[in-house]
Amino acid sequence: MTLLPEKQVCITGAAQSEVGRPSPRTALQLTADACLAAIADAGLSPSDIDGIATYPGKSSEGGGIAPVSPSEAAAVLGIEPRWILASAEGFSHMAPIFNAVTAIACGLARHVVVFRSVAQAQARIASRASTLMAGARDRVDGNNAWTVPYNALSPINTFALYAQAYFDKYGADEAQLGAIAVNNRANAAHNPNAIYRKPLTLDDYLAARVISSPLRLFDCDSHIDGSTAIVLSHRDAAKGLRNPPLHIEAMGMAVGGLWVGRHEGDFTELPAAHRAGAMLWERTDLTPAGMDCAQIYDGFSIHVWMWLEALGLVPKGEACRFTEGGQRIALDGELPLNTGGGQLSAGRFHGYGHIHEATVQLWGRGGGRQVRDARTCIVSNGGYGYGAMILRRD
Amino acid sequence: MRKLPKLEPETAFYWTCGADGRLRIQRCGHCGTYQHPPFPRCSNCGSEAVAPAPVSGKGRLASYTVNHEAWVPGLAVPFVFGVVELAEQAQLYVFTNVLEGEVRIGMPLTVEFEHHDDVWLPMFREDRE
Numbered sequence: 001m002t003l004l005p006e007k008q009v010c011i012t013g014a015a016q017s018e019v020g021r022p023s024p025r026t027a028l029q030l031t032a033d034a035c036l037a038a039i040a041d042a043g044l045s046p047s048d049i050d051g052i053a054t055y056p057g058k059s060s061e062g063g064g065i066a067p068v069s070p071s072e073a074a075a076v077l078g079i080e081p082r083w084i085l086a087s088a089e090g091f092s093h094m095a096p097i098f099n100a101v102t103a104i105a106c107g108l109a110r111h112v113v114v115f116r117s118v119a120q121a122q123a124r125i126a127s128r129a130s131t132l133m134a135g136a137r138d139r140v141d142g143n144n145a146w147t148v149p150y151n152a153l154s155p156i157n158t159f160a161l162y163a164q165a166y167f168d169k170y171g172a173d174e175a176q177l178g179a180i181a182v183n184n185r186a187n188a189a190h191n192p193n194a195i196y197r198k199p200l201t202l203d204d205y206l207a208a209r210v211i212s213s214p215l216r217l218f219d220c221d222s223h224i225d226g227s228t229a230i231v232l233s234h235r236d237a238a239k240g241l242r243n244p245p246l247h248i249e250a251m252g253m254a255v256g257g258l259w260v261g262r263h264e265g266d267f268t269e270l271p272a273a274h275r276a277g278a279m280l281w282e283r284t285d286l287t288p289a290g291m292d293c294a295q296i297y298d299g300f301s302i303h304v305w306m307w308l309e310a311l312g313l314v315p316k317g318e319a320c321r322f323t324e325g326g327q328r329i330a331l332d333g334e335l336p337l338n339t340g341g342g343q344l345s346a347g348r349f350h351g352y353g354h355i356h357e358a359t360v361q362l363w364g365r366g367g368g369r370q371v372r373d374a375r376t377c378i379v380s381n382g383g384y385g386y387g388a389m390i391l392r393r394d
Numbered sequence: 395m396r397k398l399p400k401l402e403p404e405t406a407f408y409w410t411c412g413a414d415g416r417l418r419i420q421r422c423g424h425c426g427t428y429q430h431p432p433f434p435r436c437s438n439c440g441s442e443a444v445a446p447a448p449v450s451g452k453g454r455l456a457s458y459t460v461n462h463e464a465w466v467p468g469l470a471v472p473f474v475f476g477v478v479e480l481a482e483q484a485q486l487y488v489f490t491n492v493l494e495g496e497v498r499i500g501m502p503l504t505v506e507f508e509h510h511d512d513v514w515l516p517m518f519r520e521d522r523e
Contacts, residue, residue, distance in 0.1 A: 146489050150490060
């Protein structure tokens with residue numbers, strides 16, 4: 001397996017900017033903050049960086065979802081990359097990481113900084129509608145044309161269909177789902193960069209308003225302003241740097257029909273996420289039982305159930321009972337979950353918060369949320385495209 | 395209030411077929427497979443012989459959600475957003491609003507159309523036949 005590209009690449013640095021709702025700093029400032037801190041964390045200088053990548057790139061539309069291009073970030077950082085990528089499609093928001101891994105393994109770059117910047121809190125204050133799916137034009141086109149005319153203006157409406165179908169098929173209930181939000185909030189209390197740190201009880205969860213049944217307020221992630229950056233290095237270039245290198249033990253990826261409005265299955269699972277999970281385990285000798293913690297995508301809480309099953313961490317139809325009560329997913333449980341608060345409590349970094357938190361755990365930086373002796377972490381990302389990684393420390 | 399779909403070359407038939415009261419779904423003339431959303435080739439056999447074909451307008455509610463959030467000013471809530479599995483083929487899904495207060499997964503549905511400008515939005519309600 002030594003020829004697999006991910007085996008050639010390590011994570012050597014990671015950092016986040018301040019995170020605000022809103023932040024007074026611009027997206028470009030926040031991007032520079034995160035990238036420079038991640039580069040310094042790796043023990044490198046900007047001049048060492050020869051590649052830069054981001055999801056998704058820059059667009060004037062989308063309400064702060066795409067505020068910074070890799071070219072302008074490179075200019076601000078004062079680097080002259082020979083390899084650059086902005087990827088808006090593909091294997092979830094993890095696509096820039098997977099592509100950077102490939103570029104490094106192929107020798108196109110030695111040290112790549114990958115960042116995800118968001119300015120959705122600022123955009124939401126300027127115009128709440130800007131963050132909805134309808135867009136600015138008079139009529140809606142593309143994939144959103146199938147849902148927006150029915151006033152399904154948020155992705156929650158689509159994923160609520162999955163939640164309701166899952167509830168119906170497996171007899172799941174709101175308290176089992178609410179345990180995810182409660183767990184994430186308990187962990188966020190120990191994460192200074194989480195936007196919501198006040199304790200949340202299951203009663204609080206159930207008392208909150210229904211947004212799109214069966215999903216409630218605390219089943220949703222939140223718009224934030226901030227940036228997360230990680231540094232990927234060739235394993236030969238990772239030796240002797242500041243941090244113990246984090247190995248990318250395996251990666252799995254898949255593209256699903258949901259991206260183009262074509263639904264697969266019976267709405268109780270994300271079939272393409274299962275394909276990503278299958279690919280992941282084909283590339284490692286590790287097993288689900290060997291995962292010390294899990295950072296599982298939670299754009300909405302229901303994603304966690306879908307991903308836990310897709311990754312084979314929990315049998316099909318069992319995720320609801322796995323999260324029930326929260327004991328098994330707590331910091332001292334059998335699979336500590338979303339130890340930094342996930343997106344539900346730490347804000348919508350489109351999975352980059354999860355990757356960052358994996359580095360926090362594996363480098364032992366978790367403080368009050370540290371999982372004891374964490375050496376392996378599984379990370380998953382995406383609702384419309386699907387990516388997963390296993391990170392490992394020697 | 396609704397934001398209407400742009401009529402695009404491959405999708406316009408879906409949004410306008412209700413003018414004569416019959417729902418159409420793209421079907422492959424070679425292998426007979428229906429597909430939605432429409433594409434230039436059949437996802438089953440690859441044939442380009444795909445064309446809109448009339449369907450019964452009947453189906454079952456595969457899943458639903460009751461939306462309570464007024465995302466934009468003036469949006470009337472609650473409303474039901476649902477996905478219909480059409481009778482013609484397993485996992486042939488279309489999105490809709492369900493024009494009923496009481497809904498359940500599996501309930502039989504039948505189509506009707508809501509006319510706005512040059513768009514006839516397929517909507518569904520309980521099929522009591």
